[in-house]
Amino acid sequence: MGGDRRSSSRGIERAVERAGVGQLSFHGLRHGYATMLIVGLKCDVETVSRQLGHANSSITLSVYSHEFDRARNADELRSALSGAFGHLIGASS
Secondary structure, eight states: OHHHHHHHHHHHHHHHHHHTOOSOOHHHHHHHHHHIIIIISOOOHHHHHHHHTOSSHHHHHHHHHHHHHHHHHHHHHHHHHHHHHHHHHHHTO
16 A cells, blocks of 8 residues: 555656646645635535545644635625625626
């Protein structure tokens, strides 16, 4: 099993090198994936927890609570801006 992990790691390293994104670890990829699920796709904590293989959602919240806050704050700001200025966008259509 350890050999599989090393060959997988080498594969990731080669892909990162070819993509030209600089230094990127498996941990960085995992964190990026979690952030995409939370902020980009608005997934709930249970879905993210299952995707990451955490034993329970409290682990996910303890690690990624700042991302859930960021997603919520972005939604609240988007809604507030739409309420205050949405009529300006609608007037041009």
